[in-house]
Structures are given as C-alpha cells and as structure tokens.
Amino acid sequence: MQELLLIGIGTGNPDHVTREGARAIRDADLILIPHKGSGKEDLAGLREQIITDLSDSPPPLVHFDIPKRHADDGYLQGVEEWHDAIAGRWQEAIAEHPDARRVALLIWGDPSLYDSSLRIADRLDPKPTIRVIPGITALQALTAAHAIPINELGAPYIVTTGRRIRDEGWPDPVTSVAVMLDGECSFQSLDPALYDIWWGAFVGMKEQILIHGPLQEVSQRIIDTRAAARTEHGWIMDIYLLRRCAG
Incomplete structure (x- = not known):
C-alpha cells in the first residue's frame, strides 16, 4: 500500500x-x-x-x-x-x-x-x-438542520464531549457549547433553567429527528425520543448545541 x-x-x-x-x-x-x-x-x-x-x-x-x-x-x-x-x-x-x-x-x-x-x-x-x-461534520449538519449559526455575534464557542460535561460542568466563559459523543444525555448534569438546546439524531438522513427548546421543557422528551430511536434502529448518532439563556 x-x-x-x-x-x-x-x-x-x-x-x-x-x-x-x-x-x-x-x-x-x-x-x-x-x-x-x-x-x-x-x-x-x-x-x-x-x-x-x-x-x-x-x-x-x-x-x-x-x-x-x-x-x-x-x-x-x-x-x-x-x-x-x-x-x-x-x-x-x-x-x-x-x-x-x-x-x-x-x-x-x-x-x-x-x-x-x-x-x-x-x-x-x-x-x-x-x-x-x-x-x-455532524456539527455542520446540526446547525443547518436547525437553520441557526453555531455562535452568537462575535462570541466564541466550544466543541466538547458528553464525558467532559459530566465531569467538569459548563466550560466557562463561553455561552455556546456543541456536545458530541454523548451516550448518557449529559445535559442532565446541568441546571436546566439556564440553557436552551438544539438536539438532533440521524441528522441529514431520512430518519432525522430534531428537538429544540428550553432545556427544562424538552430534556425528558429528548431522553425518551433518543431511547426509542435507539431501540428501533439498534444504534443512534446524535449531537446537540447548548446555549445559555439570554439574561
């Protein structure tokens, strides 16, 4: 070779x-x-x-x-x-x-x-x-599917893993965090009142599932939807963007 x-x-x-x-x-x-x-x-x-x-x-x-x-x-x-x-x-x-x-x-x-x-x-x-x-990338596919920019005006963002969110919490001082490789729905370790979430599974495919909203309102729906989709397909690939709520 x-x-x-x-x-x-x-x-x-x-x-x-x-x-x-x-x-x-x-x-x-x-x-x-x-x-x-x-x-x-x-x-x-x-x-x-x-x-x-x-x-x-x-x-x-x-x-x-x-x-x-x-x-x-x-x-x-x-x-x-x-x-x-x-x-x-x-x-x-x-x-x-x-x-x-x-x-x-x-x-x-x-x-x-x-x-x-x-x-x-x-x-x-x-x-x-x-x-x-x-x-x-899955990150590009996610933001395109939700029709959003990944960062706020003039602000940086971080791409990290679910494991680091669980172990280390929110990576201050950024306001936008993209989370990959998360099989544990690690957003559950954060205060749900502080964040909005844009979640997607099978992004870009015919099976695509998208959920967006305040984390405290949609967290359980994401958990349940993810579990059902994984059972149906035998596997799942998902990714999400978290952003601090304004104010």
Missing part, C-alpha cells in the same frame, strides 16, 4: 460526499468496511450504499470487526489500547490484498473532528502516505 485515503462521508447521506470524496472512492483499489457489532449492521450497509451510489464499478470491499473497548486501566489508556487493536485489524485486512495501492476508509462525518482514524493510521507499519478528504 502506498496511500491511505480517509474520506469524510458526512452523516450517511450520499449527497454529503463531496466531488473530491466521490472521486477518491472511485479511485480506491480497496475499501475497508468496519462492523461495529450486532444491531449496528446498518452502519456498514450505509457505507456500502454510498459506495454503490457513487461508483459504477466499486473496488473490492473488505469487512473487519471493530474490537471492543475496555477501560479497566482508565479511559485514556483504554482508548490507546483500543486504537492499537483497530490498527491491527486494518493491517490484517490490508495484508490480504497486497496489490492494493490505494486503500480507503469512509469516515462518518469528517476525519478531523472527534474522529480517531488519523491517530489509528499513525500506528500502521509501514506507515503509508495519508490523504484526508474532508466531509460535512
């Missing part, structure tokens, strides 16, 4: 793939498709559908299982070991196709925003040339 292509594909909508991304899919000699376990087969299927939609003659696809993440030695150590294991799966899959010169992975959202594909790619040996094709 000479080149590893990390292709941002947006949030599962083929229209989110850029022309550069579509060309990279067609140019690839091999595409790796992750399987994330029982109940999440749709995630692999969506990637395959995007490839089919964008290429008349798709390259060979190789499926690999994502190993489970353990946190017995702490969160960060668990993530490091998990990334090592995923890199090993990539290496094994690539080794089965020694003639593939350009190997691609389709990255949900964008490879540069809260995604670890670049860190995993750094573990490959020998290390290939890495090419990143940017995609629409």
